[in-house]
Every structure is written in C-alpha cells, then in structure tokens.
Amino acid sequence: MSIEVLKRAPDELELAAKRTKQDLVLSTQDANLPPRTSDLAAPIMHLTGHAAEVFCCKFGPFGDILASAGFDRQIFLWNVFGECENIACLPGHTGSISQISFTKDGTHLISASTDKSMAMWDLEAGVRVRRFKGHQSFVNSCDVSDSPTMICSGSDDGTVRLWDSRRRHCVKTLNNKYQVTAVCFNEKADNILSGGIDNHIKMWDLKHSEVSIEMKGHCDTITCLALSPDGNFVLSNSMDNTVRMWDVRPFAPANRCLKAFVGAQHNFEKNLIRCCWSPQGTKIVAGSSDRMVYVWDTSSRKLLYKLPGHSGSVNDVDCHPKQPILMTASSDKSIYVGELK
Numbered sequence: 001m002s003i004e005v006l007k008r009a010p011d012e013l014e015l016a017a018k019r020t021k022q023d024l025v026l027s028t029q030d031a032n033l034p035p036r037t038s039d040l041a042a043p044i045m046h047l048t049g050h051a052a053e054v055f056c057c058k059f060g061p062f063g064d065i066l067a068s069a070g071f072d073r074q075i076f077l078w079n080v081f082g083e084c085e086n087i088a089c090l091p092g093h094t095g096s097i098s099q100i101s102f103t104k105d106g107t108h109l110i111s112a113s114t115d116k117s118m119a120m121w122d123l124e125a126g127v128r129v130r131r132f133k134g135h136q137s138f139v140n141s142c143d144v145s146d147s148p149t150m151i152c153s154g155s156d157d158g159t160v161r162l163w164d165s166r167r168r169h170c171v172k173t174l175n176n177k178y179q180v181t182a183v184c185f186n187e188k189a190d191n192i193l194s195g196g197i198d199n200h201i202k203m204w205d206l207k208h209s210e211v212s213i214e215m216k217g218h219c220d221t222i223t224c225l226a227l228s229p230d231g232n233f234v235l236s237n238s239m240d241n242t243v244r245m246w247d248v249r250p251f252a253p254a255n256r257c258l259k260a261f262v263g264a265q266h267n268f269e270k271n272l273i274r275c276c277w278s279p280q281g282t283k284i285v286a287g288s289s290d291r292m293v294y295v296w297d298t299s300s301r302k303l304l305y306k307l308p309g310h311s312g313s314v315n316d317v318d319c320h321p322k323q324p325i326l327m328t329a330s331s332d333k334s335i336y337v338g339e340l341k
Helices: 002-032
Strands: 045-048 054-060 065-070 075-080 084-093 097-101 110-114 115-122 127-135 140-145 150-155 159-164 170-175 179-186 191-196 201-205 210-215 222-227 233-238 242-247 257-262 274-276 283-286 293-297 304-306 313-318 325-330 334-339
Touching: 054 097, 054 325, 054 334, 065 097, 065 325, 065 334, 110 140, 115 140, 127 170, 150 179, 150 191, 159 179, 159 191, 191 222, 191 233, 191 274, 191 325, 222 274, 257 274, 274 313, 283 313, 293 325
Parallel strands: 054 313, 097 140, 140 179
Antiparallel strands: 045 334, 054 065, 065 075, 075 084, 097 110, 110 115, 115 127, 140 150, 150 159, 159 170, 179 191, 191 201, 201 210, 222 233, 233 242, 242 257, 274 283, 283 293, 293 304, 313 325, 325 334
C-alpha cells in the first residue's frame, strides 16, 4: 500500500503544483487590475484615422457601431467591440461636418455640415440617399425624432427648420433673430428647443410656429442642447463655462433652471463643445477645451471624473446605450472609447 502511494504521489503533486501556480497568476492579475465593466476588448480603445479635427461622435441606438465626423468632411463608421475596426467611410459633404444623429431604428444617419446642407445616409448600403438643402449658411446642429422620422436643424442663417425624411424640401421654417447653434426635439417632437448666440433657450411650438417658452440664464453662446432620457429635462452647454439643467415639463415653475455644473471650459477656438446624459440620467458628461472630459453626478452635482488623454479640445461626448462606456471626440484627430466604473 505504501509503495502504491509513493508511485502516485509525484503525479498528484505535479498536478496540484500546476493548478496552484495558475490560480496564483490569475489571483495576482485580479488583484492588480480593476474589475472590467464592459465588453470592450480593452478598458480604453483609441481610434485614429481622421485627417483633421473630429467635431462629433455618436453611438448607434443598439450600441454595436459608432460614427464620427469632423473637419475632414467624412463620416467614419466603426465597430464598438472587438478591435474597433473602421467598417465604412462616407464622403460627400463639401464642408466640415458639425453634428451627426442616428435614426431611432439605426438604419440611417443624419449629418449637418458647413456646406449649408444636411444629408441622410443609408448605413447598410453606405451611400447618401437624400440631401436636404434650404439653409443659407452653416448648419450647426441637427436632431432626429421618433417615427415618423422628422429632422430639425439650426443654422447661422438664423433659422430653425423642420424636415420630413421622406421629402427633400423643408416642411417648416422658424425665424430666429440670431444665429442658431444648437437644436433638439422634446419628447413628443411637437416642440423644438433651440439655442444660439443670444444666450437664450427657446422652445418652439410647431403647431403655432412660435416661441412658447424662453429660458434665460446663460451669459454666452449655447453650444449644445441634449434632452434627458425621460424627456423631462434638457441639458445645455455654453461658452460661459457652465452646463445647466432645465425643466421643460409643461407646467414647471417660471425659473426652469434647476442646476448648474461647473468645470468644463471653452476657449478662443469657440468650438461647439457638446454634452450628454448617461442612459439612466444619473450622470452628466461634457467635453472641454482644456483637453479633459468632465463627468458629474446629476443629483448631487459632484464631479465624479476628470478624464485626461486627449491632446486637443474635447468637442463631443456620448454614452453607450447599454453599457457603462463613454466616447469622446477631439481636435487631436482621434476618438477614445473607454469604460467607466
């Protein structure tokens, strides 16, 4: 009996030693690295390929692809997961692209450009299927509603325009006295919110083609408007170096500015720096001219993260619709996609 035990012992000890070593390596890795929170190939992915400043970026509604565009007049499509491959390049605009927006079904992309036009792109075919012409100057901003797909745009020509994706011509024109730099729909898409160089946020009633609510509080040009996931609030970024949260419900108090978030900067470049909500509305994110990305807690206004990495102004930010992933686009010609805790 003792001999048999001695014969088996080396093999058993060897296997035990191998298992112990592997377990030790894994436990050491787990101890040194923070736990992963997303399905990204690495905690931070760096996307390069643009030939000039990147002004805008957006995740697709299902989170499997992302789009980016900017001064090089091309829209790049990328896979979000795996190696984040560049899967398509969509040329066609003759001016820099200022903002992009996916349709809610993820089949098409809308782009606004300084060539005074907007375009609709079929993402499966990789071609432009419609061009919207009518603005007399740079188109700074665009947004897409739910079905039926309506599009709104804001331009340096001082107008907010409403478009039907099934037609080439403008459906409605709303005349503003000053240049319009940011637009978005409300939840029901029966109103358009706009901001511009007059520092005020205006809610346009599409039925009566007039301003129903005007919200004052910013002291400089408004560069972005973003509706909250529940549709009750709108986020605004301004060159006065504040990001503000406004109540856009119908019967809200007269003072609709609820909170102001400070830290994000604007500089002499005067880029239209944008902000966004997390999918649950619990966090607020903004780009900044100081090359940082700012993330705040919505309820407490506490600054949660001040994220470095870019070597130029961070012009746009977006949160993944399903996972704790943040994307940033910068004047350094690159995009970062990284996970948050």
